[in-house]
Amino acid sequence: MSTGLMIGIDIGGTKTLMIVTNREGSILAQHKQPTIQARQPSAFFMALFEQVHHILSTIDCTIADIEGIGIGLPGAVNVATGVITHIPALPLDGVSLIKQIEPFYQGALYLDNDVNVAALGEHWQGAGIEKKHMIMLTVGTGIGGAVILNDTLFRGADYTAGEVSYFVVDHQPEQRSLEVVNSHEFGRFESHASGTGIGIYARQWLTSQQADATHPIVVHAGGDIQQVQAVDVLMLAQAGNSDAKEIMNVPIDYMAAGIANMISLLNPECVVIGGGVADSSYYIEQLSQRIQQFTPIHAQLVPAVLGNVAGALGAVYGVLNDPLMMNPHSR
Amino acid sequence: MSTGLMIGIDIGGTKTLMIVTNREGSILAQHKQPTIQARQPSAFFMALFEQVHHILSTIDCTIADIEGIGIGLPGAVNVATGVITHIPALPLDGVSLIKQIEPFYQGALYLDNDVNVAALGEHWQGAGIEKKHMIMLTVGTGIGGAVILNDTLFRGADYTAGEVSYFVVDHQPEQRSLEVVNSHEFGRFESHASGTGIGIYARQWLTSQQADATHPIVVHAGGDIQQVQAVDVLMLAQAGNSDAKEIMNVPIDYMAAGIANMISLLNPECVVIGGGVADSSYYIEQLSQRIQQFTPIHAQLVPAVLGNVAGALGAVYGVLNDPLMMNPHSR
Structure with a gap:
C-alpha cells in the first residue's frame, strides 16, 4: 500500500534541514541540525541516515515507508548520474549518490544543487506558483x-x-x-x-x-x-x-x-x-x-x-517529478 | 499526392528573400527583391503573393503544390495567434497573418521574427546543427x-x-x-x-x-x-x-x-x-x-x-515543425 511519504533534505554548508512530507508537500515532520562533519562519504551518509531514522521515529514510521528521497547540496551535480561533481564545502567531491545511499535506501532518489531545489520549492509552493x-x-x-x-x-x-x-x-x-x-x-x-x-x-x-x-x-x-x-x-x-x-x-x-x-x-x-x-x-x-x-x-x-524550507520542499518535488534514472547494473 | 514543397520568406527592412524547398530544406528556387513598399497590409500581401506566383512559375509549380509557408519579419510576433505586434519598418503593425494570407493561401503557416527564423535556419542546416x-x-x-x-x-x-x-x-x-x-x-x-x-x-x-x-x-x-x-x-x-x-x-x-x-x-x-x-x-x-x-x-x-538564406530556411523549418494553430472560426 502506498504511504505517499517523501523525505526532503537540504544540506547546507553549516546547517541541514530534513523534512518528511506527503505527496502534496504538506510537512509532517521537520528537523534542523548542524551539517554532519565527516571525512569520508561513507561516514557522512551513515550519519545522515541515522538522522533519517530519528526523524521517522518521531512520526512512528520507518525507512520502508518512504517512497522517495530528494537531496539538495551546495555544489554541482550531474543530475543524470547522481554524481556530485564539485562541492567545496563538503567531503563529497566525485561521490555517486546512488552508491552511497544504496546500503540504507533503495527507492527513488533525487539530487540537485541547493539553488535549484530552492527554486523548485518556490515554484511548487511559494513565490513562483x-x-x-x-x-x-x-x-x-x-x-x-x-x-x-x-x-x-x-x-x-x-x-x-x-x-x-x-x-x-x-x-x-x-x-x-x-x-x-x-x-x-x-x-x-x-x-x-x-x-x-x-x-x-x-x-x-x-x-x-x-x-x-x-x-x-x-x-x-x-x-x-x-x-x-x-x-x-x-x-x-x-x-x-x-x-x-x-x-x-x-x-x-x-x-x-x-x-x-x-x-x-x-x-x-x-x-x-x-x-x-x-x-x-x-x-x-x-x-x-x-x-x-x-x-x-x-x-x-x-x-x-518559503524561507529555509524551500530547498527541502524542492528536493521532494524533484524526486516526485524527476527521479534519478537508475542504472540497473549499478544496483 | 504530397509534393513536399515549402516556401520560406525572409522579409527584411530593405530586401526580401524567398525560397522554395523540399521537406529536407534543399533549395529548389530562390529569389531576392526589394521589400514591397505598400501603405496597406492588403496591398502588401497581394504584391507578396504575386512574387510567390512568379517564383513558383519558374519551377513549373502553382500555389496548390505548396504544403507550407513560413515567414520571418523584422518585428515582434505573437506566434500563437499569428498577429504582428510591433514592426517599426513595415506597415503591418497589429496585422493578423492568417486573415491577410487567407485569400491567397489556405495551408500551413508560420510567422516569426527575423532573428528567430535565422536561428532556426542555423540550427537546422548551419552552424548550430x-x-x-x-x-x-x-x-x-x-x-x-x-x-x-x-x-x-x-x-x-x-x-x-x-x-x-x-x-x-x-x-x-x-x-x-x-x-x-x-x-x-x-x-x-x-x-x-x-x-x-x-x-x-x-x-x-x-x-x-x-x-x-x-x-x-x-x-x-x-x-x-x-x-x-x-x-x-x-x-x-x-x-x-x-x-x-x-x-x-x-x-x-x-x-x-x-x-x-x-x-x-x-x-x-x-x-x-x-x-x-x-x-x-x-x-x-x-x-x-x-x-x-x-x-x-x-x-x-x-x-x-548560411548567410542571407538562414532566415528563409528557418521559416521553412518553422512551418514544418511548429505551424500556427489555426482557429477554425477564423477560417
Whole structure:
C-alpha cells in the first residue's frame, strides 16, 4: 500500500534541514541540525541516515515507508548520474549518490544543487506558483541562480546553467581592466551585489565618511565599523536611515543591472529573490524600480516566501517529478 | 499526392528573400527583391503573393503544390495567434497573418521574427546543427538575439526572449548615470557592440587621433573619416592594421561581456554569431578569447554559415515543425 511519504533534505554548508512530507508537500515532520562533519562519504551518509531514522521515529514510521528521497547540496551535480561533481564545502567531491545511499535506501532518489531545489520549492509552493518561466536568485555570501523554463529546471549543456555569479555588468573596456576578471574564484557580479559585497561596500563607505561608533549603522553592528554586515545596512535602510539608503544604492544598482540582463534574455514571468535581502521590502521595491530603468521587458520581482524550507520542499518535488534514472547494473 | 514543397520568406527592412524547398530544406528556387513598399497590409500581401506566383512559375509549380509557408519579419510576433505586434519598418503593425494570407493561401503557416527564423535556419542546416542549446546573435545595425533550448525556440512569457540589445555590461553605479539608460529606443549593449556602435566608436577614435585622409582605415572608407563604417575597421583589423585592432578592442570587449553573461546564465553548447562581423575570423577569434576572461563556463563561439538564406530556411523549418494553430472560426 502506498504511504505517499517523501523525505526532503537540504544540506547546507553549516546547517541541514530534513523534512518528511506527503505527496502534496504538506510537512509532517521537520528537523534542523548542524551539517554532519565527516571525512569520508561513507561516514557522512551513515550519519545522515541515522538522522533519517530519528526523524521517522518521531512520526512512528520507518525507512520502508518512504517512497522517495530528494537531496539538495551546495555544489554541482550531474543530475543524470547522481554524481556530485564539485562541492567545496563538503567531503563529497566525485561521490555517486546512488552508491552511497544504496546500503540504507533503495527507492527513488533525487539530487540537485541547493539553488535549484530552492527554486523548485518556490515554484511548487511559494513565490513562483503557476509561473511557467521563473528565475530564482539566492543572495547571501554569494549569489546563486536557477532557471525554470516551461515549468522545468533548465540545466544547460553541462549542468551549470544559472551561474549568474559570473555576470559582468560594470565593464569599462576603455580602462582595460581585464586583469581583474581573470580570477573566477568569486564572480564579479556577486562581489558587488551579494550580501558579502554589501558588507564590504558599507564598511568602505562608512570609513570614507569617517563614521564613528555613534553612527546608527555602526551602533546596529555593535559599535565597530569592521563588524558592519549587510543585515545592518538593510535594517537601517528599511527604517529610513539616509546613509543606509545611500549605501544600498550601489549594490542595488548592480543587482538591478544583472537582473535586467536576465529578463531581457529570457522574458520570464517572475524573478524570485531569496536569501536575507528578501526580508527587506525596501530592497525589493528599490530593486524593482531600478530594473525598469535598464530594460523595457517586464517581469514581476518577488521575494521568496518559503524561507529555509524551500530547498527541502524542492528536493521532494524533484524526486516526485524527476527521479534519478537508475542504472540497473549499478544496483 | 504530397509534393513536399515549402516556401520560406525572409522579409527584411530593405530586401526580401524567398525560397522554395523540399521537406529536407534543399533549395529548389530562390529569389531576392526589394521589400514591397505598400501603405496597406492588403496591398502588401497581394504584391507578396504575386512574387510567390512568379517564383513558383519558374519551377513549373502553382500555389496548390505548396504544403507550407513560413515567414520571418523584422518585428515582434505573437506566434500563437499569428498577429504582428510591433514592426517599426513595415506597415503591418497589429496585422493578423492568417486573415491577410487567407485569400491567397489556405495551408500551413508560420510567422516569426527575423532573428528567430535565422536561428532556426542555423540550427537546422548551419552552424548550430545538433546543438541542443544554442544562442544566436545577429550583429548589424542593431543586435538581435534568439534562444534555442532543448532544440526548440524559447520565446518567453510575452514572446520577447532574446532582446539582448538591452543588456547592461558597462554600468558604474557610483557615477549615478541612470539618466543615460532611460531611453530604450536603442539598447545600451547594441549602442556599444553593434555594427553601428563599431562605426561610431571608430569615427570618434580616428578623430581623437587626428587621423587624416591617408590613414589606411580612412582610405578604405573612401578618404572621409565621417564615412568610416564597421566594415572598414573589420577589414583592416583582419589584415593586421594595428589601429584597427586597437579600435576593435572596445566593441569586442563589450560584446564579450554580454555573451559571457548569456553563457553564465544558460550554459548553451554554442553561440552563433551572424551579421557582417561573422565574416571576420579576427573578430570571432578575439571575441572567443575575451569571453573566456569573463566566465569559466565554456561554450563554442561559431560564425553563422548560411548567410542571407538562414532566415528563409528557418521559416521553412518553422512551418514544418511548429505551424500556427489555426482557429477554425477564423477560417
